[in-house]
Amino acid sequence: MPRPEAARRAGINERTARDWDHGVRKSRNSRFYPDGRRVNYSTGQTTIESMTSPPAALDTLQKQVHPRFLTLADRERIADLDRAGWSRRAIGRDLGRPASTIKRELDHHRNADGSYGAYTAQRRASAQRVRPKPAKLAAPGRLRDYVAQGLRKRWSPEQISNRLVEDFPGEEDMRVSHETIYQALYVQSRGGLKREVSAALRTGRLRRTPHRSPEHRRSRFTDPMVMISERPAEVEDRAVPGHWEGDLITGAHNKSAIITLVERSTRYVMLGHVPGEHTAEAVGGVLSELITALPDHLRGSLTWDQGSEMAGHKAFSVATGVPVFFCDPASPWQRGSNENTNGLLRQYFPKGTDLSVHGRLDLEHVAQELNERPRKTLGWETPAERLATLV
Template sequence: MDFEVRENRTVAQGGRRVLVREREEYFRLMDQGLSSYEACRRVGINIRTGKRWRNGRNLSGKDKARPPALAVVPPEGPSRYLREADRIHIADRLREKATVRQIAAELGRSPSTVSREIRRNRHPTNGQYRPHAAHARAEARRPRPKPGKIGQNPELRDFIQDHLDIRWSPEQICQALRAQFPDRPEMHVAHETVYQALYVQGRGELRRELARALRTGRARRKPHRQTQQRIPRFATPMLMISERPAEAEDRAVPGHWEGDRATRSRTNTSGLTDWRGS
């Protein structure tokens, strides 16, 4: 297909020209491996036009926003989440009556990952696993942040608040929920969910003053993984046995003999005293 380089590339007689044929030829040349500059030269368009066709255009003044013409292809490397191709493979192998462990080994995943995928994303009515619908359902659940379970259920929120007022711990509340509502999964939460509703800022699922009702009495969570805030194991630094005072070495005080029965001391090459049973 031959094109001429037009002197006026934007406006033709009768208004702006829609470059439908040029656009199709441009992408055909790009698919053949030509550079964008060479494809634009052969088609007869400006380099900026070809770039706008590939990358799209943001809203600017009177110019409307346009999406990119080429879809972004996700990388094929290892991924934390299941891809649509993985879900298609799961559906095909399920129709062949393959086991969950066989499917997991073929995908290089844990059997629990495949089992959980089938249980969560299968059809809620007939129980069939449809890969494209399962992928759409999983993508819809992924965006964050999500509304908390306690904030969506007023009955659950009132139950937790009432028992926090009488100074029940979150662990006791969660056990009571499972005992009192055994057949209602929407009333079951983990104790960490209660702590998150109390401590995480901006959620507003439980009253802020309820944090004072906890047995710790803290209004905010205290981290335990910061080494500079850890309490030392010993109040005073530990001394080497070679640095003990002379009265302990001579056993002049009766209390120094406690625990030394049937033992003997030997000084090693480093100057430390080693205690061994005789």
């Protein structure tokens, strides 16, 4: 029967039923996973615990596995038919398996002399399934040194992973996925990269944070929002200048903030000083000053996320004549230029610092530096040069 129905009859929550199916068990404030992970939700730590049944103590030849895996009996049959000269397709039809499964089995588990032994293959397959496996970056070596060096240069895990292919084209041992690097940074006891955490990632997070499902969010505004799906096509293709993306970057304990505005076609940056609390009234006032300082033809639209600081969006539009479009919940990529700029600004305004100490002149200096950087997307022109042709 379907899992929801089975959970209802058993009198348990559907998530508990799913956990049981996957071998997850709970104890007080921790969850234990079959691969040895223990997640403590009070501290946010993930640790690797010793397995209750050590792999060495298991009967690897007779241990029951999922039906999608080959059993010892299957391998004995493959060995017999392979010695009899059957083709892989014929063996597959006899076992009710795809020919590709038979090919992988024979290719991966043949002995040095070219023979295939059922018991040897079973022991190898059982050893390969054992979890948890040794972390790839836990042991010192060239690969770990390369990853650590890339992180110190503020490369993202994805950049490191792909650059390895370019720098070591013929060395398969110099390969690591970006997810493995994230695991080495985030998961306790698996890393070897703990010292790199504070400076390694742009977010500066010590652990991953869950994201709330968009359908569980409620609107924060009294006035109805105009969503990004209703934004004119001319805004999307960046052909017409004057359309802006905006956001706040916040400081320590969320008590200080800076308004960031980025023009979509030129990537020109404007920063707004919010000296006190970033309420809707304060943000609306500073935002209006920034927008009204622009020529009329550069006041096309403003795209923002659904932060509560834009609760007065209707009053802002009435005062400036600039319509505001809102992104979908948890969709920061819909303001990609602004998100990228916020990442660059964190070099000047690190997370966890008091942003109220930066005055208007400080913000103008930072904005000027960003606007005088050549950009690849602008054909190596600077945002200031590109905007100057439009004003």
